Amino acid sequence: MDKLKILFLCTGNSCRSQMAEGWARHLKGDIIEPFSAGIETHGLNQNAVKVMAEAGVDISNHRSKHLDELKHIRFDWVVTVCDAANERCPIFPGATGRFHIGFNDPPKLAENAKTEEEALAHYRRVRDEIRRFVEGLPENLTAEGGING
Numbered sequence: 001m002d003k004l005k006i007l008f009l010c011t012g013n014s015c016r017s018q019m020a021e022g023w024a025r026h027l028k029g030d031i032i033e034p035f036s037a038g039i040e041t042h043g044l045n046q047n048a049v050k051v052m053a054e055a056g057v058d059i060s061n062h063r064s065k066h067l068d069e070l071k072h073i074r075f076d077w078v079v080t081v082c083d084a085a086n087e088r089c090p091i092f093p094g095a096t097g098r099f100h101i102g103f104n105d106p107p108k109l110a111e112n113a114k115t116e117e118e119a120l121a122h123y124r125r126v127r128d129e130i131r132r133f134v135e136g137l138p139e140n141l142t143a144e145g146g147i148n149g
Helices: 016-028 046-054 083-088 106-112 116-135
Strands: 004-010 032-038 077-080 097-100 146-148
Touching: 004 016, 016 032, 016 046, 016 116, 046 106, 046 116, 077 083, 106 116
Parallel strands: 004 032, 004 077, 077 097
Antiparallel strands: 097 146
């Protein structure tokens, strides 16, 4: 059986979508071929790399990719992980399903942190929320929230 091709789409492909790709590869690599991209590119967030490494997932070799780099791939699902990407998500040809789940933006949450540890706590919380979502894949993609497109 072919693996499900899932694209995790975010605004800048620097943090949340990278975490989702990392978790999907780590937890569901036997059934999911994960990708991540952004509607813009902001570079790989080093705090995301750090907290994923703490959880045993290495995303240090990932890079921020623009959606256009992946336009040749026919995805089974596009999962938008932030509201801005959901609002600006293009139409994908064919039978690609869309699903939106908005996660908080760790860099935004960490802006007013007084210490590095306080900042990293925001990244860890979102990392763990993304993990819980990925653990339920692919079953939860057909649940409420899916958008046929």
